[in-house]
Amino acid sequence: xxxxxxxxxxxxxxxxxxxxxxxxxxxxxxxxxxxxxxxxxxxxxxxxxxxxxxxxxxxxxxxxxxxxxxxxxxxxxxxxxxxxxxxxxxxxxxxxxxxxxxxxxxxxxxxxxxxxxxxxxxxxxxxxxxxxxxxxxxxxxxxxxxxxxxxxxxxxxxxxxxxxxxxxxxxxxxxxxxxxxxxxxxxxxxxxxxxxxxxxxxxxxxxxxxxxxxxxxxxxxxxxxxxxxxxxxxxxxxxxxxxxxxxxxxxxxxxxxxxxxxxxxxxxxxxxxxxxxxxxxxxxxxxxxxxxxxxxxxxxxxxxxxxxxxxxxxxxxxxxxxxxxxxxxxxxxxxxxxxxxxxxxxxxxxxxxxxxxxxxxxxxxxxxxxxxxxxxxxxxxxxxxxxxxxxxxxxxxxxxxxxxxxxxxxxxxxxxxxxxxxxxxxxxxxxxxxxxxxxxxxxxxxxxxxxxxxxxxxxxx
Amino acid sequence: xxxxxxxxxxxxxxxxxxxxxxxxxxxxxxxxxxxxxxxxxxxxxxxxxxxxxxxx
Numbered sequence: 001x002x003x004x005x006x007x008x009x010x011x012x013x014x015x016x017x018x019x020x021x022x023x024x025x026x027x028x029x030x031x032x033x034x035x036x037x038x039x040x041x042x043x044x045x046x047x048x049x050x051x052x053x054x055x056x057x058x059x060x061x062x063x064x065x066x067x068x069x070x071x072x073x074x075x076x077x078x079x080x081x082x083x084x085x086x087x088x089x090x091x092x093x094x095x096x097x098x099x100x101x102x103x104x105x106x107x108x109x110x111x112x113x114x115x116x117x118x119x120x121x122x123x124x125x126x127x128x129x130x131x132x133x134x135x136x137x138x139x140x141x142x143x144x145x146x147x148x149x150x151x152x153x154x155x156x157x158x159x160x161x162x163x164x165x166x167x168x169x170x171x172x173x174x175x176x177x178x179x180x181x182x183x184x185x186x187x188x189x190x191x192x193x194x195x196x197x198x199x200x201x202x203x204x205x206x207x208x209x210x211x212x213x214x215x216x217x218x219x220x221x222x223x224x225x226x227x228x229x230x231x232x233x234x235x236x237x238x239x240x241x242x243x244x245x246x247x248x249x250x251x252x253x254x255x256x257x258x259x260x261x262x263x264x265x266x267x268x269x270x271x272x273x274x275x276x277x278x279x280x281x282x283x284x285x286x287x288x289x290x291x292x293x294x295x296x297x298x299x300x301x302x303x304x305x306x307x308x309x310x311x312x313x314x315x316x317x318x319x320x321x322x323x324x325x326x327x328x329x330x331x332x333x334x335x336x337x338x339x340x341x342x343x344x345x346x347x348x349x350x351x352x353x354x355x356x357x358x359x360x361x362x363x364x365x366x367x368x369x370x371x372x373x374x375x376x377x378x379x380x381x382x383x384x385x386x387x388x389x390x391x392x393x394x395x396x397x398x399x400x401x402x403x404x405x406x407x408x409x410x411x412x413x414x415x416x417x418x419x420x421x422x423x424x425x426x427x428x429x430x431x432x433x434x435x436x437x438x439x440x441x442x443x444x445x446x447x448x449x450x451x452x453x454x455x456x457x458x459x460x461x
Numbered sequence: 462x463x464x465x466x467x468x469x470x471x472x473x474x475x476x477x478x479x480x481x482x483x484x485x486x487x488x489x490x491x492x493x494x495x496x497x498x499x500x501x502x503x504x505x506x507x508x509x510x511x512x513x514x515x516x517x
Contacts, residue, residue, distance in 0.1 A: 148478050209480075227479055233489050234482060
């Protein structure tokens with residue numbers, strides 16, 4: 001079965017389609033000279049050797065979709081597609097630096113990036129990798145970098161807003177699918193940012209120029225604008241220095257220090273870890289989603305079984321710490337992800353198809369919802385039955401922890417709000433889950449009042 | 462207010478880039494000259510992570 005990836009329509013150079021479940025990409029004749037140069041100049045070999053660009057194989061497929069194509073490529077599969085609005089500061093910064101490095105390496109071989117979209121980057125083997133093989137075009141001496149504005153909108157503006165104003169402004173990337181408008185970023189940044197040479201140049205003055213010429217009167221003038229190769233190098237170096245200097249300190253949020261404040265005893269934590277490891281061994285998952293992963297203590301257990309593990313958490317500081325820890329350890333099969341489970345990533349873009357929702361990127365083999373249910377059921381008032389129904393669409397197996405009313409964390413939660421949760425009992429929880437799951441295993445967590453369950457989805461059988 | 466559909470997002474960015482590149486290019490040129498001067502004086506110039514890629 002063959003189907004075109006719905007979000008792949010913007011670039012006339014080629015399109016992405018799935019054939020028998022495997023991603024392929026056509027190279028159309030209009031892009032042939034650029035593709036051939038990418039391959040013949042040694043740029044492709046250099047970028048793939050350095051693991052900066054996704055490698056591909058050229059294949060022969062006789063399909064209606066590939067009729068007239070110059071080449072058909074089968075890129076290395078990416079286990080989970082994530083989006084910039086789901087990344088922490090460090091992930092976005094590393095993706096930005098990758099894009100600049102690619103542009104500089106391309107220039108050395110007479111090519112350049114024709115777009116610098118953050119959506120062209122994915123995380124593979126713990127590192128950002130450029131996935132759009134058709135983003136390179138032949139560089140002509142004197143040409144400006146057509147993707148300069150896009151780079152500033154997709155990377156520099158959100159990074160500067162996080163570093164200089166507030167991490168929560170990263171969420172602007174979700175509604176602003178083409179990146180953060182520079183005039184908006186300029187207005188939101190503090191006055192002191194005008195003293196930062198890179199931000200002054202690439203955001204404030206850039207935004208003023210863009211707005212000043214927005215009526216199209218300068219189109220002819222712009223067509224004649226030239227940038228020398230030294231000027232281009234200066235531009236890229238300046239962007240790189242600006243991005244590198246931006247810092248964000250992941251502290252002071254509700255969840256970043258979670259494991260310092262948990263009520264788990266050593267005995268209970270150890271029992272929980274052993275039980276989860278045993279159940280993962282039993283279910284042999286290829287993909288695990290750890291929902292509410294915090295800094296990834298249990299994601300690590302899943303990753304150690306060999307499963308590709310997506311570690312989702314609502315807290316940007318926890319995700320940032322997790323990402324930094326993974327970079328240090330060199331772990332290759334865990335992807336930390338910013339995800340608010342009471343408002344998970346929706347489908348975005350044209351016809352709701354360009355950027356699929358979290359649910360549409362599943363199902364995974366095993367999801368873990370550890371110490372999570374009480375937050376969704378009590379803080380967010382999600383009925384337990386609905387919670388189970390959604391989880392059952394996400395995963396074939398679910399490892400879930402029920403935290404009873406007698407637990408100090410739940411007591412604290414209930415002390416701050418009216419107790420309108422009569423069904424929040426072990427019996428109520430089990431009855432709610434049974435609508436969507438079958439119980440395979442159940443065990444009380446030794447040294448605590450909590451219970452762990454291994455459930456099998458009825459919806460995905 | 463200009464209607465959004467008729468905005469030209471590229472021209473201002475191109476014109477600004479051309480101007481910025483003149484200034485930033487001059488800085489690159491100055492850095493190259495400084496690097497060569499340091500080399501002549503026997504001092505080490507800082508290396509870019511991809512400097513060794515220049516096999517063209």
